Amino acid sequence: MPAKSTGPARHPRTGGRVRSDDAREQVLAATTALLEEGGYPALTIEGVAARAQVAKSTIYRWWKSKPALVIDAYAQATAARMPEPDTGTVAGDLTAFLTELYRVVDYPMRMQALRGLMAEAQLDPEFAATFRDWIGSRRTVLTGMLLRGIDRGELAGDIDLGYAADLIFGPFWYRLLVGHTPLEPAQAAGHVTSVLAALRSGRSPARP
Template structure:
């Protein structure tokens, strides 16, 4: 149904139209190969009017941030199984796997390239990565409260280790980002805390 006009929903946010906009933004960003994606193009691809985007989001960047955040929350939710090892393995594996799926992988790579030249997009990328860091930190804090990590453990450094490995491998592609690597990384972080 890409590009088909959707029924006007007025000022009320329509979830079907919202999903269409978020999906369209990711698709277009993935296909853009570093070129800018316009609000007009997102609206046309989603089958909504341009005014819908401006009514619901303050900027094109806000649409892209919402799309990435939404996809990340779907792909890598924050589990609470009762054990740090299981939760950390799950979050890291879901992050690695979810970021490599289309259209997220090319969209993320395009955003990183664009953010290098656009301070507004760079700020949106900081917001996006900050939200993902906070989600991972919640998992570590729960483990710390349960006594699975020492109280003096530097949780921010642990988060940096996970996302440092992720971004380095994701952007350079020099080594895999699979489930086996996620499990080894999670286990090594827990072992460092013992």
């Protein structure tokens, strides 16, 4: 049950036309289609409205901005795609998680969405907070794996979880955004090995 960004009952209704689910789906589908066809910059609210046969005001009623719309479309597209892996080892969990993450390149829409959202977070301070939370939720999943590794004794108890997450996600985003080197799911395992070595290299570096 993904993408609950617009709750079902925000105030005690006493009548009135109910929200059209058809419209909602049309909008998300149009967003996805346009993202794939022209990329994030070519995506406009007007374009989505036209494509979805929906009024602009209907879009603005349910989503407050273009990135909010994209974040919903992205969530719908990846729903139930990322079950938290549990392979029994940190290396296994992380590798599974990262491999799936790197697969983003196989889905133009996901790639455009991620790049566009990151761009928008730089340009729209209001969205930046939302984006930060969204990123935070992905980080939480990852730090959960690390915590299980600590419980198992695979990792020291004092590692800096935040720094670990940066070390894992940083290079991914950097490659995705700059595009100097293609992302390949096969790179995930090697990256995990490196990161684990770094984490075991000594005291947490962020705050000595």
